[in-house]
Amino acid sequence: MDIILENVGRRFNREWIFKDINYHFHTGKSYAILGINGSGKSTLLHILSGSLAPSSGKISFIDAEKSTSIDIEKVFAHIAIAAPYLELIEDFTLTEAIDFHFKFKKPLNNICQDDVIKLLGMQNNKNKQIKYYSSGMKQRVKLALAVLSETTVLFLDEPCSNLDQQGIEWYQQLITDYTRGRLLIVCSNQEVEYNFCENQLKIADYK
């Protein structure tokens, strides 16, 4: 799915967060949305995922293969998201969380529950409730569930929050192995999270 922004702006009350963004996000390419805390990265991500309307301008979602427009109500099915504000269900064990997630999103390459657990390196914790996981372990689970969903679009907001050096390397390998051919958008202000992205959109350019 391609996403096209034409003169898109968003304000809350009288405060404009950004204005006049003209941008074409292409399927198969990777993009970093950059800006300081509070600059509007997550707000833009909400607009790009169809969950928040722009205050001005137009957003279009295009099926890249058919060159047809996708209705905004159907956009969510094309997108997987990992973000700090999207929480895991903490009463689930890891095996339950994986099974639940893949009831709604098809697993990429038909990957099975066991393979996801192995990829996470969490065989010894698979029957533990998520609420007892460390913050870094929870972040890995969120990333794996999003990246391993069969969607053409992948949004990652602050993907390395709570990850240690080993976790960061694990994240970069996950991106290398599973995002080819997809539209990848990373919201960040830490280089390790987006240094593989081919394109950069700086929110400060649209104030």
Ligand SMILES: Nc1ncnc2c1ncn2[C@@H]1O[C@H](COP(=O)(O)OP(=O)(O)OP(=O)(O)O)[C@@H](O)[C@H]1O
């Ligand atoms: N629902 C809302 N009502 C009012 N103001 C809002 C709302 N949502 C976001 N804002 C404001 O919009 C601005 C941008 O917030 P946003 O969360 O998009 O920034 P961000 O770049 O993602 O920040 P961070 O790096 O800290 O996550 C902030 O000033 C925030 O207070």
